[in-house]
Amino acid sequence: MSKLSGRYRLPYTRAIIGENGLLIKDQFTSGPSTNSSALMGGRTSGDAGEFESGDGDASSSFQSSVFETASLISCVTCLSDTESRDENEALLLPSNTVIPYAKILDVTNLDVDDNESPFPNHTALLEVTFAKPRRNHLVPKTIKLSVDTSVFPNMGTDVAEEILNRSYKNTKRNKSILVIINPHGGKGKANKLFLSKAKPLLQASGCKVLVKETTYHLHAVDIAKNLDIDEFDIIACASGDGIPHEVMNGLFLRSDRAKAFQKLAITQLPCGSGNAMSISCHGTSNPSYAALALLKSVESRIDVMCCTQPSYKNQPRLSFLSQTYGIIAESDINTEFIRFLGPARFELGVTMNVLQRKKYPCDIYVKYAAKSKNEVKDHYLQHKDRLNNIRDDLEANSTFTIDVPNLDEGSKLEDINITDDSFKLRWPFEDDVPSDWEKIDSELTHSTGIFYTGKMPYIAPDTKFFPAALPDDGTMDFVLTDARTPLTRIAPILMSLNRGSHVLQPEVEHSKIHAFRLVPYVKNSVISVDGESFPYETLQVEVLPKLVKTLLKNGSYVETDFESM
Template sequence: MTTVPVNDDDPFKDPSLASSQAQQQTQPDVPPGSTLAVGRNASLTLGTDSLIVLDEGFAVSRDASNCCGLLPNKNKTTRAIPFFHILWAELVEWDITIRYAQTVSKDVVRVAYVNYTMEKTDREFVEAWVEKLLDRAYGASQRQKRIKVLVNPFGGKGTAQKLYVREIEPIFAAARCEIDAERTKYRGHAVELVENLETAAFDVIACCSGDGVAHEVFNGLAKKKDAARALTQTAVVQLPCGSGNAMSLNLNGTDSPSLAALAVVKGLRTPLDLVSITQGDKRTISFLSQSVGIVAESDLGTEHLRWLGSARFTYGFLVRLIGKTLYPADIALHVEIDNKPGIREAYSHETSQAPPTHDPRVIPPPTDGLPSLKYGTVNDALPESWTLVPHDTLGNFYAGNMAYMSPDANFFPASLPSDGCLDLIRIAGDIPRLMAVKSLLAIEKGTFFDMPHVNYAKVSAYRIIPRNQAHGYISIDGERVPFEPFQAEVHRGLGTVLSRSGHLYEAKGVC
C-alpha cells in the first residue's frame, strides 16, 4: 500500500497529523456518521459536530459513575459531546477510552471520560475510527502540544498556582500534552527564563498569570540571538490567573482558566503583530496596548484602589472624565487608514476569509534577530513624511493591538491579529461632561466606535511627545514606563499566538 511522505523540514507540521495521514492510507476509510458498536446496548457515532454516545444504561442509571463520567438523566439514552471538547481518544487492548472536557457550569469544564470494553471485532476499523474522531476533534490544530508553563504565584490575588493545579493542568494532561511547569520568582524573571530557554523544545509558552508575564515572555524571546525564529516558532498564550486577562479574552474568548486551557489545547497557530517601542536608549516589545492620558492614569494611577477590583479603573476613568483632565502632547503618525468606513471595510474583508489551515510564514534563519526599525528611534530626526501635530486639549491617546482590554471594554472592535496596524483612539479632554459619561457607557454597549468625537485610525507607526507635565503615566501593555517621549513601530506577523479562529479575535467587530 502507498503512504504519504512526511516533510521533515517543516517544524510547523504536527507529527501526529503526519502519522494519521499515513495511517489513513493503510486503514479502512471511515465515512462521516460512522457508528462504532461498543457493546450490546451501546454505540459511538461521529455526528456533524459532536460525538453521539448512545447507551441504554443511561435510561436506568441515576449514578454518575455508571455513566462513564457523563451526567445521568433517566429519560435519555444519548449524550452529545462537542468535538471541540474531545481531548483524547485511544484503544488499549480492547478498551476504548475517550477523555473530554465536561461542562459543569457556565465558566468551568472538568475532565471526564467515556470508557467501554469492546467485543473483539475488526481492529483496523476501530483504530481508524479513533483516528477519525481525533481528526474531527483537532482539525488543523496540533495535537499533544509541548508546553512550557510559567506560573506567576504573585499575580492577581495570589491564586495562580492553585488555579493551575485545579483548573488547567488536568486539561493539558488529559489531552496528552507534554508539560514543563516552572514558577516565576520576581518581576522580570520570565524575561530571563525565556531568553535562556531552548525554545525549539516547546511549541507553546503558557503564562498562568495576568498580561504582565506574557509581556515579559515576548520580550524574553526578543532578546534571543535568533529572536525572529523564536518568535515565529513558539506560540505565546495566556491562561487567565491575574487581575488583567485581556490576552485570554481576545484569543480564547474567556477569562475562565479551565475554558482557556481547553482553547489552548485546540488553539490554531496565529501570526500576531508585535510593536517595537523605543524610549530613551531602550527598545522593548509590546503585544497589547500603549496609552497616554486618561486610560493610563485610570489604570496605573489607581493602584491604591486594587481592593475595588476592575471597578477601580471605571472609578478612575470617571473622575478624570468629569474633571476634564487634559494631557497635551505633540503627535506624529504614519497612518494606514484614517476613516471609519475604510476601517470597517478592511475588517469586513478579513472576517469574510476562510479560516487558515496552516501557518503560511517562512521560518526565519537562526541568525536573524529582531527586524530593523524602518523609521528609526525616538532619538532620531522625525521621518520626512511625518508631521508633528500639537494636541493641546488631548484627553486620551490609546493604541491597541487587540480588541478587549477587559471583559466589558471592547475598545478596539476593528482590531485584527495581523493586519500590520495598531488601532489608535484619540479623544479631546474638554468634551462636555455628559458626552464623556456617555463615552464610558458606550464602550460596554459596543457603540463607542461610531461616536463622532472618537477619532479612530489604523496606524503602522507613531511618535508621541507629552508636554507641560513634569510627571504623568504612560502604560505599555499595562506596565508603567518613564513619562518621556516614545516611538512605536508595528512588525506585521512577527509574533505567534494560539487562537480559536486562526485569524480573528473573539470580540464583536465593526461589521
C-alpha cells in the same frame, strides 16, 4: 492499550461516530426498566455488570444505528451539566448527548479478546476523555464507550486514532507546554486557578506540561531569554497580561530570537487581574475554557508593536497589547494603591479623571494606514474578508471526511519565515520624524484626554476598546479624545465601551496607523505599555508584522461585530 479481563465488567456506553462528535445512543434494555445496569450497556438480568447473550437483541440494535449520524441538530443534551453515575462511579451520559470533537481531549483503544467479546462485529471499545462543563468550568471526564464503526467501512482498525484526528484538526496533538505562573497574579490566586482549573485539562490531553513560577519582578524575561526552545511548542502564561509581555521581551533579547519567534507560540491562561490577551484570543477569561482553547486553537501569527524611548533606545521593547497616556494610563498605573478593589479600581480612576477634565498635553506624529472613520471601515472590511477566507478554509477542513488528514505536524496555515530582518525597524528613533508622517493638530493634542493605541480588541471582559483591531493587518488602532469634550457627551461614550461603538462618536478620533511618536508635556504623569509602567518620556512605536505566534480560534480574534456597527 489496556487488556480487558474477559469478563467485561466495565460499564460501556453505546455511541456512534458522527460528523461533529460522538453521539450517545439509547442503551440496551431488557424490558421496560432502564436502571443503571441497562445504562451501563449490560443486561438487567443475571450477574449485574456482566454481559450475557440474553433476549435483548444487541446486534440488531447496533444495526439500526448504522445509518444514523450524530448531528448537533439531533442533540438534545450537548454535554450539559447533567450526568448520572453508577455505583462504580462510572460516568454515564443520557442518550442523544453529543461529545463534540472540539471537547475530546484523549482517546484510547481498549484491547478486547474477540473470542470472548459479547459486542457485535464492528464495535470498538474506547476510553474517551473529554472536557465537560461543571458549574462555570470545564473538567476532564472519562467515559468508556462501545462505538459502532460499521457505518465507516474504511475506518481502519485504529478507531481511537481516527477520532483523535477529528478532535485535533488544524492543530498539533500532545503539545509540549512551558507554563509560567506569576503566583502574585490575580490578587494571589493565579497558582490555585492554574492548578485547579487549567492543568487537569492540559494533562488529560496528553500534553507535556512543565511549570515554572516567577519569583521576582521581570523573572519571566529571564525565563524566556534562557529556555531551551527545542524543548517546547508553547509558552502558556498563567498570569495577567504582564507575563506574556515579559516573555515576548525575553525572547526578543536572545541572540537566536528569529528561531525563538519562529518556533514558540505564546498564549495566556487567564489567571491575572488583566487578561486582555485571553479575552481577545480565546474569547474567555475563564482558565479552564482557555486551556481547552489552547489545546484546540490554530497556530496563527499576530503583529506586535515595537517601542523605543531615549532610556532604552539601543534595546527596543515589544508590546503586544497597548500603549496609553493620559486618563487611561493614570487610571491604570496610579491606582495601584487601591488594588484591593480589583478591576473596579480602573473604572474608578477613569471616572475621577474624566470628572476633573484633566488635560494631558502632548505632540503626536503618526504614519496613517487609514485616517478617517470611513477609511478605517474599508480597511477593516478588506482584511476581515481575508480572515474570513482563512476561517472558511479551516472550517472546510473540519467537515467530515473519511480520510481525515493527519495534521500532527501542526497547523495547515502557511507560516511565514522569521529572520533577523523581521525585527528591523522601518523608522529608527534617532531619525527625524519622517516626512510622510502627519502631526496631529496641536489644538487637539494640547488638550488630550485619552491617548490609546492597541492591537487587540478587548482590554477587559466587557470593554471592546479597539473593536476594529485585527491580528495581522500590519496596523494598530489609534484612539484620541479631547479633555474639553462636555461631560454630557463623554458619559455616553464611556457607556458604549462594552459595545465598542465609542469609536464611531464624532468626539472620538479613531484611525489605523503603522507608527507614531508621542511627545508628552505634562510634568509628572505616566505612560503605560501593556499595563506596565514605562519611562515617562518620548515614545515611538511601530508595528512589526506577524512576528508573534499565538493560538487563535479559527485564526482570528474574537468577533467584535465592528462591520455591523
